[in-house]
Amino acid sequence: MSVKVRDSLSGGLVEVGESGRVGIYVCGPTVYNHIHIGNVRGHLFWDVAVRYMRSCGYRVKFVWNITDIDDKIINRANQEGVSWKEIVRRYTDSFHERLRLLGIGMPDVEPRATEHIPEMISLIQELIRRGHAYPAPNGDVYYAVETFPRYGALSKQRLEEMKVTEKGQTGYKRNPLDFTLWKASKPGEPSWESPWGPGRPGWHIECSAMVEKHLPEGADIHGGGSDIRFPHHENELAQSCGAHPERTFVRAWAHHGMVRMAEEKMAKSVGNVVDAKEATLRHGRDAIRMWLLQSHYSQPIDYSDEILEEKRRSCERLLRLYREISRSETSSPLSDRLAEELRERFDAAMREDFNTPEAIAALFDAAGGAGREVSSRPASAGEFASLKEAMREILGVLGFEAGGERISEVDGVRIRHTGEPPETVLRRVARREHSRRRREWPEADRLREELLREGWAIEDTASGPVLSRR
Numbered sequence: 219m220s221v222k223v224r225d226s227l228s229g230g231l232v233e234v235g236e237s238g239r240v241g242i243y244v245c246g247p248t249v250y251n252h253i254h255i256g257n258v259r260g261h262l263f264w265d266v267a268v269r270y271m272r273s274c275g276y277r278v279k280f281v282w283n284i285t286d287i288d289d290k291i292i293n294r295a296n297q298e299g300v301s302w303k304e305i306v307r308r309y310t311d312s313f314h315e316r317l318r319l320l321g322i323g324m325p326d327v328e329p330r331a332t333e334h335i336p337e338m339i340s341l342i343q344e345l346i347r348r349g350h351a352y353p354a355p356n357g358d359v360y361y362a363v364e365t366f367p368r369y370g371a372l373s374k375q376r377l378e379e380m381k382v383t384e385k386g387q388t389g390y391k392r393n394p395l396d397f398t399l400w401k402a403s404k405p406g407e408p409s410w411e412s413p414w415g416p417g418r419p420g421w422h423i424e425c426s427a428m429v430e431k432h433l434p435e436g437a438d439i440h441g442g443g444s445d446i447r448f449p450h451h452e453n454e455l456a457q458s459c460g461a462h463p464e465r466t467f468v469r470a471w472a473h474h475g476m477v478r479m480a481e482e483k484m485a486k487s488v489g490n491v492v493d494a495k496e497a498t499l500r501h502g503r504d505a506i507r508m509w510l511l512q513s514h515y516s517q518p519i520d521y522s523d524e525i526l527e528e529k530r531r532s533c534e535r536l537l538r539l540y541r542e543i544s545r546s547e548t549s550s551p552l553s554d555r556l557a558e559e560l561r562e563r564f565d566a567a568m569r570e571d572f573n574t575p576e577a578i579a580a581l582f583d584a585a586g587g588a589g590r591e592v593s594s595r596p597a598s599a600g601e602f603a604s605l606k607e608a609m610r611e612i613l614g615v616l617g618f619e620a621g622g623e624r625i626s627e628v629d630g631v632r633i634r635h636t637g638e639p640p641e642t643v644l645r646r647v648a649r650r651e652h653s654r655r656r657r658e659w660p661e662a663d664r665l666r667e668e669l670l671r672e673g674w675a676i677e678d679t680a681s682g683p684v685l686s687r688r
């Protein structure tokens with residue numbers, strides 16, 4: 219069985235995962251500021267999509283990058299009077315903190331642009347060799363867009379309609395639309411040696427190099443916001459397919475819609491941003507999840523305090539229904555039927571381009587069915603074990619905190635977790651904790667790796683291990 223994803227390039231549904239393996243690459247943040255609630259959408263959505271595919275048994279390799287060199291980072295460092303590396307460290311930590319607050323899992327690999335300079339240089343050399351790129355006398359290297367006949371296919375534009383997006387024309391470009399692959403550095407700026415002199419990579423070449431490095435068979439899905447479809451993704455496509463026309467670069471391009479505030483795109487350049495941390499502390503992580511998942515990822519979505527408040531209430535309603543049946547130990551025929559319908563609807567919705575609003579509607583319907591039975595016959599509250607189990611699994615895949623954090627005491631170790639991890643997993647967490655206490659690090663690391671491969675992450679805190687679904 220495969221999952222269908224709407225491909226922005228062809229417009230059609232593309233099947234991925236037929237081989238049982240799925241590689242996903244999503245463009246990550248440029249770390250020069252705190253991420254806002256609009257930046258979170260892609261990470262939250264893809265985390266859910268990955269959890270879903272893993273729950274179906276797919277072997278997923280999930281990659282998002284960190285852009286850790288960019289004009290914005292250098293400018294910010296100059297403004298604050300600190301090194302660019304300090305800016306990168308500060309805002310990478312800030313990004314990760316916000317993901318944790320929102321319960322968003324980490325990808326399998328989070329490559330950084332500056333760790334892939336040799337790969338970028340060889341990709342640029344290949345583009346020059348094939349006549350797609352040319353070095354300029356000032357030390358820059360540009361991509362010649364007219365040499366790639368499909369340029370514009372992804373953003374559905376013809377060359378003559380395109381807007382020039384790169385600032386600061388140098389006078390060396392053959393066509394003003396040609397974009398920078400390598401940028402010569404000014405004195406005092408961070409730089410790397412290259413065949414064209416000291417400089418740094420352009421933003422677009424970073425992702426091409428990192429996709430090729432970490433997903434050598436091509437990305438089954440390449441995600442990112444609809445705002446970077448042009449020029450960023452258009453340029454990635456021109457670079458990777460220009461350098462390696464014989465390889466598959468991306469099977470499905472999936473673009474998520476923008477978060478809007480008062481009908482305008484939320485963006486640092488517009489100045490209408492809400493820090494992801496502030497929004498999470500104000501509304502709670504489940505409300506934010508409900509808000510984002512109750513819209514299809516491909517559509518734009520509006521943010522306001524009123525909307526988030528409404529989502530918080532609807533989330534509470536769902537979780538209240540769930541808690542009502544959460545002490546069930548037996549399953550009535552009604553419970554079995556609701557559970558089966560829920561699983562089928564959830565699966566059908568998610569397989570068809572990750573239709574999370576339909577998946578959540580299925581949850582509400584199942585919970586509502588149980589709720590009606592319980593209000594007419596209160597004793598039935600204990601007869602929904604099968605539905606409880608189905609809801610627990612699905613709430614977990616969607617990343618809701620559901621019943622909140624719990625503590626299990628296993629072999630003398632207090633383990634904090636959400637949901638209900640299997641006993642065998644908890645036992646291994648406890649065993650690892652004992653290894654740590656005895657300072658048997660190799661064994662502790664081995665157990666951590668083992669659990670990680672099975673989809674469980676452990677965070678060591680002063681009050682003991684915290685276990686979560688990654």
Ligand SMILES: [Zn+2]
Pocket residue numbers: 244245246425450
């Ligand atoms: Zn990218």
